[in-house]
Amino acid sequence: MYGMVNKAVEELLRRNYGDEAWERIRRRAGVDIKVFVGMDAYPDKVTYDLVAAASSELGVAADSLLEAFGEHWTLYTARQGYGELLALGGSSFREFLLNLHDLHTRVALTFPRLEPPSFWCTDVTDCSLRLHYQSTRPALAPMVIGLLRGLGRMFDTEVAIAHTARREDGAEHDEFDVKFRAPA
Amino acid sequence: MNPSAPPSAAQLAALFPFLVAFDRALRIVEAGPAWNRVCPSVATGAAFDELFCQVRPRVPLDWNAMHERANSIFLVECLPMQMRMRGQILAGDGESMIFLGFPWVTEVAELDRYGLTMADFPPHVATPDLLFLLQAKNVALDDTRKLAEELGQEHIALQRSEERVRRIIDTCLDAVVSMDATGTITAWNSQAERLFGWTAEEAIGRPLDETVIPESQRDVHFQWLARFHATSEEVAFERRTEVIAMDRQGNEFPVELAISAVRDRGQTTFHAFVHDIRDRRAAQEELRESRERLRLAVDGANVVIWEWDIDTDKIVSDDRLAIVLGYELDEISPSGNRWRRLLHPDDRERSLSQIAAHLRGDTPMYECEFRMLTKSGVWRWLHSTGRVTARDKSGRALRVSGIMLDVTKRKRYEQALATQLLITRSLADSLSLDKTAAPVLLRSLCEILGWDVGVWWTKQPNGSKLICNCTWTNAEERFADFTEVTRTTLFETNTGQPGQTWTGGTVTWTPDLSLLTGFVRGECAARVGLNSGVALPLRTGDSVSGVLEFFSREKRSSDPETEELLLALASQISQFLERRRSEAALRASETRTQLILDSALDGVISIDTAGRVKGWNKRAARLFGYDAEEMLGVSLADTVFPPTHRSDYLRALGSYHAAGRDSLTNRHVEVRAVHRDGHEFPIELSMTALTDAGEVEFAAFVRDITERKQAELELATAKEAAEAASDAKTRFLATMSHEIRTPLNPILGMTTMLLDDRLTEEQRRYLQRIRQSGLLLLRLINEIIDFSKVEAGAIELEHHRFSPHQVLDHVLELFSLEAKDKRIKLKTRIASNVPRAVLGDSGRVQQVLSNLISNAIKFTEEGAVVVSVDADVLGDGAIRLVLRVHDTGIGIPEDKHESVFMPFTQADASTTRRFGGSGLGLTIARELARRMGGDVRIESDLPGSTFVFTVPVNLCGAAAEVPAAAGTPAISSPAPSARILIAEDNAANQEVVVAMLRRLGHSVNIANNGDEAVAAFGSTRYALVLMDCQMPGKDGFEATRAIRRIEQATQATRTPVVAMTAYAVAGDRERCLEAGMDDYMSKPLLYEELVAVVNRNLRKTRAPAQAVAAETQSLVTEERAPAIDDRVLATLRALESPSHALLEPLVSMFLDKTPNAVDEMSSMLVTGDEARVAHIAHDLKSESGNLGARALSSLSSSMQDAARAGRLDEAAGILPLLRAEADRACSELRERFPRLAPAQATTDHGETR
Structure with a gap:
């Protein structure tokens, strides 16, 4: 997993629960990495262990945490990591989602070890679309929901998300029905 | 689309939205679709070489050069955009070429600058990927920086910690040596350098064994190392062991060693802390040696050295204990328990608790004396000291050692001494050895010495036999037979135990009564179980007068110590008996003395040093109601002194003991005493200390002085009555003088003024007669008052700075008219050494001088009166002023020189009738001069006479600051006319003063009382206030205080206030000055004096005031500053904007509001609503301040303060000033703002009579 994801986890936990809580969670997860390198690839286990440790340390469901990470990722971490590049993704929520695929493809091209997920859109209208999410990693769909929420806030757009197909339920990949209403 | 066909122009444009095609003339024939948005200049028809320049390759932008470089990477710059393009030249049909390029972007920010979006880069273009990479690089760089920073921090922390550890190790008292697993030295601290002689540089890297381990020990080292490698067993780690080490020179020495092993990344390092214990070893050795030495030293002495191990209760001691206690060494088991059992039962608890206390740590040492049982059954006393010599970690004692x-x-x-002391005490307690005391003494002796039976034998009166005086036993019944036999037996010389002692005069021991043959009481003694006995002689002078005999059930034998003790006791008792006998003789004589004392008229009491009564005669018995029998031995203090006097008396006795002095002996003291029946009465007490052979006794003579005291009291009452009468006389004189002087005031004043009018000769003569009579009367009164003061010693002198010159000027001024009238010249001469300023009482100097000059003028018909002043230096900052008043009058015969100073005397009795006067003037003058330390005398040089007045004064620093009050020239230079306020309740006086002042050209207002004066002062500016002191309502003092407060509140200049008083009592002047007045005139006012006082006070303020205080005065005087500060108005105007007028509304509001506010304050002051007044004043303060009406604002502030503090009189005083200032401010504002509302009339309240 991308170091930036772990960074997002670290930042969110530090910000919301304090440095000491983060240290406890890190130790609980058995992670002895003190600084995550954003563009480096880490074993997925690191991220999963951190989420699990945080969940039990803080008594918060893992899905909720993941969702929060997703949102935090969009609003803070990615913005910090990609800087203005993120703006290249588009000037509206809809446009950004449509470019999401290219964005990840370029990341995959540039950083072959990262195995970023794939996103593509179908059934696109002015105010809705179906987002397909395919990843080699299990159980991260809640993070996608967080990502979408974060994007909605980024573009000042009301967003309604329905998780319509789940890989854990046997679907080939996860699908989300996304409805949105851009500001007037 | 056919994949093999070349792309159409449209397809090409879609793939390359930034393409530019141009012809041979380099004119653009086609521009890609993106140009229109990004840089519209790039369009068909434009010149390619004008819009672009070549960056790489560096070839000119011409057809051929470009054509040749087709397929190379071209970097060109779009000049209008300053945007670089990366691409290649596509040589087309020979008539045109196409530049296929894309903006070359290396920073995200550039996208924005050129107006590019992702859509401008078709998927085949890698520019966005490059941007991603660049961004990723930036992020990675950031991370790296952070990591590096963190590493740096950790590195620093590590360095610090290493440094700390190194320092600790270096300062460690132990040598610290580290070794790796191969036995090579890796660390070596400075102590190690010192201990082993190798420097760290040399030692590190060397094998440890060769460096510090002696060869003989190396095997152990290698075995230990091998075992560690084999088993990783942590042997001897962190436990201190003592081993032998070796230094560089090969010296071997003992060290204490602690080793710890640290494993780090598979490597083991051993750290050894090596402590040199040579000193400790040496100390141990020394201790052993010193113990040995001690042992040698104490050997032979009766010192037992012991050491007690508490846990095992084992006591190790040397054999001397056995020797002391008489046991063989092996007979005493070395246990504490055994020792404890040998302790005397009486001593056991005490000694055990003392050692327990020491074990707990309560005492620094254990020290105890106790008895231990010897093998022979005798108790021996031992003195034991010890100290805990080892404790465990918790502080529990492990071992005690001692001797x-x-x-x-x-x-x-010690016991013998104690016994003697006890016997002495018993003897002292028994008054005599009569039938009652002897058994007591006998009993004491038996008990102290431990005998069962005691017998006292005395010689028969004829001296032939010993007879039993008394006996004592500790078991009456048991020894009854024996004592009975003893009592009925008589001993002749040399018979039996008592007889032998009587004869030989020595102690006779009978250790075993049964062995004694011929002991008459032997059989009886054996029966009652008495085994041994002893007899001691009691001596009188050289002969034996009695024998003491003791018996015991124990078999007691003679030992020198006991014998010595018994002899000492016997001698002691003998001496006692001797003394008793002589005392008996003395007592007989005392009885006679007592008879004499009893017949004495005074009570005679003797007491010992403890205050107990030893003697008490009959008179004392009668005085106090106690018989001698009751009082003997009783504390005198507790009986006859009232509780309140007891402590004084006891203190006096105590101080006699302490210092041999006191407040009682050898003098007559009057104290209170208490009779038995409880009534107190005064006594006169005289005490004498009688010392007899070191014994002190006090004899007190006591006399009842009730009657005398009564007489004294009556005398005192009579004296008080006389003094009261005298006081009444003084008061009467003061009152009378006031009453007489008050009518004199108008008489003299008006007469003086009438004399200035046009009169007939006759009228003038009559008037002059009236005036002279009035002046005479005034002088008489003044002299009588002064004389009564002199007589009563009530003259109080002042001490202030004054100028002799001014005093002289002042006095001459007073007499100038009189002298002129008599056509006598008044001349003065002041020596140049007379200082300008001295310290003294100027008033009294003036009075004396006035008296002398007045006399001189009075007795001089023609010629001159000459006053001269000289100064004699006295030293110490003092001089004597010598004032001579010489006249050319009738003179005084020498024989009258003294009598003229007698009261009611004049040199010639007829002069009284001729010149008038009380005849007291000179008496008073001389008395005053003498009170000041000087004198008045006559130097006669007939004709005429010279009065010499000397007075010592002190010099004072600068001649400046001489108070003007001491006198200033007056009439010669009259003050300019001024407005003067008179506060005076008496209409006649008002008239006189007003007339006098008007004559001087002043304008005058009158206030009938203090309140009116304050109100008038508030409304009008006066140059001077003359203030009567006694007025109905607010008196002059209060009114002056109120005036001073108003001045303070308004920051006005101080207006002089001069007191006018009819009082002639000392202290008036002070009272006036204290109330804030400046000067003082006493009534009746003499015209001359009034002129002088008014002039000097007007001048005093006016001269400096005009120059300096113009601005302060401006608040209320005519030539004052504007009420409104224009600068403030200008500032306000500057703040205005065209749309927002500021100033005029403010002014308008102020003009509307202020007069009403002042009116309201005025009525609120009448109703006494202080809070409302304060409130209005507060508003007015800020409103007026806003408009630059500074004075009004300041007055409002004072008004607010006064109202808040409830000082309504003061507020009322401020109101007129405030009103005037408000009017002024309003009218000035109206002048400046003519458009605003017309003037509103304000009423003038500043009206006075």
């Missing part, structure tokens, strides 16, 4: 000394001999000696 014991056999102190039996010393104890015995």
Whole structure:
């Protein structure tokens, strides 16, 4: 997993629960990495262990945490990591989602070890679309929901998300029905 | 689309939205679709070489050069955009070429700058990927920086910690040596350098064994290392062991060693802390040696050295204990328990608790004396000291060591001393050895010495036999037979135990009564179980007068110590008996003395140093109601002194004891005493200390002085009555003088003024007669008052700075008219050494001088009166002023020189009738001069006479600051006319003063009382206030205080206030000055004096005031500053904007509001609503301040303060000033703002009579 994801986890936990809580969670997860390198690839286990440790340390469901990470990722971490590049993704929520695929493809091209997920859109209208999410990693769909929420806030757009197909339920990949209403 | 066909122009444009095609003339024939948005200049028809320049390759932008470089990477710059393009030249049909390029972007920010979006880069273009990479690089760089920073921090922390550890190790008292697993030295601290002689540089890298381990020990080292490698067993780690080490020179020495092993990344390092214990070893050795030495030293002495191990209760001691206690060494088991059992039962608890206290740590040492049982059954005294010598970690004592000394001999000696002391005490307690006291003494002796039976034998009166005086036993019944036999037996010389002692005069011991043959009481003694006995002689002078005999059930034998003690006791008792006998003789004589004392008229009491009564005669018995029998031995203090006097008396006795002095003896003291029946009465007490052979006794003579006291009291009452009468006389004089002087005031004043009018000769003569009579009357009164003061010693002198010159000027001024009238010249001469300023009482100097000059003028018909002043230096900053008043009058015969100073005397009795006067003037003058330390005398030089007045004064620093009050020239230079306020309740006086002042050209207002004066002062500016002191309502003092407060509140200049008083009592002047007045005139006012006072006070303020205080005065005087500060108005105007007028509304509001506010304050002051006044004043303060009406604002502030503090009189005083200032401010504002509302009339309240 991308170091930036772990960074997002670290930042969110530090910000919301304090440095000491983060240290406890890190130790609980058995992670002895003190600084995550954003563009480096880490074993997925690191991220999963951190989420699990945080969940039990803080008594918060893992899905909720993941969702929060997703949102935090969009609003803070990615913005910090990609800087203005993120703006290249588009000037509206809809446009950004449509470019999401290219964005990840370029990341995959540039950083072959990262195995970023794939996103593509179908059934696109002015105010809705179906987002397909395919990843080699299990159980991260809640993070996608967080990502979408974060994007909605980024573009000042009301967003309604329905998780319509789940890989854990046997679907080939996860699908989300996304409805949105851009500001007037 | 056919994949093999070349792309159409449209397809090409879609793939390359930034393409530019141009012809041979380099004119653009086609521009890609993106140009229109990004840089519209790039369009068909434009010149390619004008819009672009070549960056790489560096070839000119011409057809051929470009054509040749087709397929190379071209970097060109779009000049209008300053945007670089990366691409290649596609040589087309020979008539045109196409530049296929894309903006070359290396920073995200550039996208924005050129207006590019992702859509501008078709998927085949890698520019966005490059941007991603660049961004990723930036992020990675950031991370790296952060990591590096963190590493740096950790590195620093590590360095610090290493440094700390290194320092600790370096300062460690132990040598610290580290070694790796191969036995090579890796660390070596400075202590190690010192200890082993190798420097760190040399030692590190060397094998440890060769460096510090002696060869003989190396095997152990290698075995230990091998075992560690084999088993990783942590042997001897972190436990201190003592081993032998070796230094560089090969010296071997003992060290204490602690080793710890640290494993780090598979490597083991051993750290050894090596402590040199050579010193400790040496100390141990030394201790052993010193113990040995001690042992040698104490050997032979009776010192027992012991050491007690508490846990095992084992006591190790040397064999001397056994020797002391008489046991063989193996007979005493070395246990504490055994020792404890040998302790005397009486001593056991005490000694055990003392050692327990020491074990707990309560005492620094254990020290105890106790008895221990010897093998022979005798108790021996031992003195034991010890100290805990080892404790465990928790502080529990483990071992105690100490010594014991056999102190039996010393104890015995102490006991003997104690016995003697006890006997002495018993003897002292028994008054005589009569039938009652002897058994008591006998009993004491038996008990102290431990005998069962005691017998006292005395010689028969004829001296032939010993007879039993008395006996004592500790078991009456048991020894009854024996004592009975003893009592009925008589001993002749040399018979039996008592007889032998009587004859030989020595102690006779009978250790075993049964062995004694011929002991008459032997059989009886054996029956009652008495085994041994002793007899001691009692001596009188050289002969034996009695024998003491003691018996015991124990078999007691003679030992020198006991014998010595018994002899000492016997001698002591003998001496006692001797003394008793002589005392008996003395008592007989005392009885006679007592008879004499009893017949004495005074009470005679003797007491000992403790205050107990020893003697008490009959008179004392009668005085106090106690018989001698009751009082003997009783504390005198507790009986006859009232509780309140007891402590004084006891203190006096105490101080006699302490210092041999006191407040009682050898003098007559009057104290209160208490009779038995409880009534107190005064006594006169005289005490004498009688010392007789070191014994002190006090004899007190006591006399009842009730009657005398009564007489004294009556005398005192009579004296008080006389003094009261005298006081009444003084008061009467003061009152009378006031009453007489008050009518004199108008008489003299008006007469003086009438004399200035046009009169007939006759009228003038009559008037002059009236005036002279009035002046005479005034002088008489003044002299009588002064004389009564002199007589009563009530003259109080002042001490202030004054100028002799001014005093002289002032006095001459007073007499100038009189002298002129008599056509006498008044001349003065002041010596140049007379200082300008001295310290003294200027008023009294003036009075004396006035008296002398007045006399001189009075007795001089023609010629001159010459006053001269000289100064004699006295030293110490003092001089004597010598004032001579010489006249050319009738003179005084020498024989009258003294009598003229007698009261009611004049040199010639007829002069009284001729010149008038009380005849007291000179008496008073001389008395005053003498009170000041000087004198008045006559130097006669007939004709005429010279009065010399000397007075010592002190010099004072600068001649400046001489108070003007001391006198200034007056009439010669009259003050300019001024407005003067008179506060005076008496209409006649008002008239006189007004007339006088008007004559001087002043304008005058009158206030009938203090309140009116304050109100008038508030409304009008006066140059001077003359203030009567006694007025109905607010008196002059209060009114002056109120005036001063108003001045303070308004920051006005101080207006002089001069007191006018009819009082002639000392202290008036001070009272006036204290109230804030400046000067003082006493009534009746003499015209001359009034002129002088008014002039000097007007001048005093006016001269400096005009120059300096113009601005302050401006608040209320005519030539004052504007009420409104224009600068403030200008500032306000500057703040205005065209749309927002500021100033005029403010002014308008102020003009509307202010007069009403002042009116309201005025009525609120009448109703006494202080809070409302304060509130209005507060508003007015800020409103007026806003508009630059500074004075009004300041007055409002004072008004607010006064109202808040409830000082309504003061507020009322401020109101007129405030009103005037408000009017002024309003009218000035109206002048400046003519458009605003017309003037509103304000009423003038500043009206006075």
